[in-house]
Amino acid sequence: MREVAIIGIGQTPIGEHWNDSLRQLATRALHEAVSDSGIDRIPEALYIANMCAPRLSNQAHLGALIADHSGWRGIEAATIEAACASGGMAVQAAVRAIASGMVEVVAVCGVEKMTDDTTSQITSALATAADADYEGAHGASFVALNALIMRRYMHQYNVPHRAFGAFSINAHKNAANNQNAMFRKPISQQIYDRAPMIADPINLYDSSPICDGSAALILAPLELAKTLNRPIIRVRASASATDSIGLADRKDILSLAAISQSAQRAYQQAGLQTSDINLFEVHDAFSIMAAASLEACGFAKPGTAPFHAQDGEFALDGKLPISTMGGLKGRGHPVGATGVYEIADLITQMRGMAGANQIRDAVIGMAQNIGGTGATVVTHILERVA
């Protein structure tokens, strides 16, 4: 099995891109990633991560569309979809394509354009991540399902709502220094406490935004990466797991088995444990998901993550920095693209290019991408080897 490296990253700012089409956003991120990689050849394969284009842009078949628009007509291309975990699964497909020895250079592009349609259409499109027959058909929106998890968590572990504010405050603080982030203003505990309710107990600042954006990565064999005059980022683990997509089909809605299973598989692949991880790009689509992910990955005991967040353990100078460029909450959450943004942020830190947000000793980084209410979970562990 060939070792794999990520040699290039590119991203558009996240926001409401009313003047740019889906293909334009994707091509911009891809060209930036190729330029960043320093290679002078085009990728042989392209994996697109996207969830909403068939519904919100009337466009499937993004692989061929974006390959062509990027000037790469002829190369292999396909879309990988696993709801909000599409980005992570596309990276996994790219890792395997290179590990197989069948292709050399692969591009991954997460792209999402959500703001062109009505709120009602966007809410319906997001609900396709849940069980259409047993959840969606009964009117359960995606935020409502996460609210069920958060309410149960608060009850079971006796955690007050305001404790979750620490995740949001940290994310917005980090986003303020990221020029690609959607939100650039820090928030206070008071702003969090007074935010309007979206789906009780999830308020506006517990939720990531509807937005547009594209992020891209270039992957290549580790041996090729060594020939480029750049920091080498090696893929130590790429592991995924699934759970039922319907919450009611789980024995315990707080167990979130796929989160822990995906993380455990990643630790095993990498031969590492939680204490080896220097930073963690967490899937904070909702603040409850940040807490759940940290706990199920073994970074905090059940019911304690919000309190550790209040103690500053997940800040840039904390024990385990998370959402270091703003996370889904502050940077933004263009759903199918998010898993790719997470890894781009991780690499920005691991290359020492994070500017005012730069953390110390970013050698081993982990990113976790969650689809649905924890139904598909992908965990990547990267290492800077030079």
Next chain:
Amino acid sequence: MREVAIIGIGQTPIGEHWNDSLRQLATRALHEAVSDSGIDRIPEALYIANMCAPRLSNQAHLGALIADHSGWRGIEAATIEAACASGGMAVQAAVRAIASGMVEVVAVCGVEKMTDDTTSQITSALATAADADYEGAHGASFVALNALIMRRYMHQYNVPHRAFGAFSINAHKNAANNQNAMFRKPISQQIYDRAPMIADPINLYDSSPICDGSAALILAPLELAKTLNRPIIRVRASASATDSIGLADRKDILSLAAISQSAQRAYQQAGLQTSDINLFEVHDAFSIMAAASLEACGFAKPGTAPFHAQDGEFALDGKLPISTMGGLKGRGHPVGATGVYEIADLITQMRGMAGANQIRDAVIGMAQNIGGTGATVVTHILERVA
């Protein structure tokens, strides 16, 4: 690089499955494939091929959904989409996952449930395979785009419409003996000639049907396949290519560059040439596509395939049998699932299980799966090694 084999096939009949949900169809095909393979373990990964579920069933995230419904909660899963070439691209992803050495047994499941919605919604969903901004927005349906290609072909090569009937007559004749086919009645040239026009010059019998169905494959390392007491089907080539998805973006709408590029890459991977191929499952979504594919793959000179079809060269006892179990025209074309059905049909022949349709000496088989009007093309070449 590890050699890969296909060890199990399963399929539901194709038709209008009003009493079965998407997940039920998929699970039925998957369980049949596992049972057929003779292995007593569950796959570690599942790749779903689907195009229309996000629009027609309000359901994305099929990987986790179907993994769970099949009793495999926890395994890796994702959807691969490339319009009507989704099936072929999912098989390619599975081949690479095994070749990488990272997983052992992988399931691929193509599933499509198209008949639950209105004709207008289905037509719109199919149009997402074309360019939404430059084709779909102007009202070009998918059949209309194929009609442009067919009209140009008839003009350029001076081919009368009735010559294309040979493809349809052959497909329907072969489908009559396939219990999984949607259409079980042979048709005559007279029936073809009198069929109502859909989008001139494409008539009813030039077109494959709207339908529901699911097909599944189990893939494993060749070494594992050798331990099972079954005919061994080895993957000799898995190659894909892309073209512009908009017809107007091509220099010549008859060039269909991705068809020939994908086939040439496959011949090169396999170290084979056209004369080595014993049978060819062609993507006859429209009869013009059967002709175009045969010619671009090198099985006939440009402008001649319909005449060769009239001469019986593509019949079960001809030089190169095609659509041996009915093809997309007779068996049916559940769009995202079609590439998987094609390979299941190929293997049925290569194992000598094709009953009344069995061809002689089915050792090397080729299947080609086409997305859009030739924008994504995947070619697989399989070999029976024991």
